[in-house]
Amino acid sequence: MADARTCSLCGVTIKQNALGDQVIFSYGPPGTRSKLWSRVCKFVGDRPGCINQDVSSVGAVQPGDEYEPFPDGQPKP
Numbered sequence: 001m002a003d004a005r006t007c008s009l010c011g012v013t014i015k016q017n018a019l020g021d022q023v024i025f026s027y028g029p030p031g032t033r034s035k036l037w038s039r040v041c042k043f044v045g046d047r048p049g050c051i052n053q054d055v056s057s058v059g060a061v062q063p064g065d066e067y068e069p070f071p072d073g074q075p076k077p
Ligand SMILES: [Zn+2]
Pocket: 007, 009, 010, 011, 040, 041, 050, 051, 052
């Protein structure tokens, strides 16, 4: 019974889930709304149409939400 919405501006799908919404990125593992916001939606905040701008839904940004080009375990240049 999961409901899914796609952000027309960011192109990312948000699956609504009783345990917490799950964001389906175009690549990589699913994440949270705060992760989506940190990586995508905060950069489009001044344009209308983004469905992930509601602070109460996004919640607090967690460590690791922001984009890390070289996460731990990945080879660094
Ligand atoms: Zn968005």
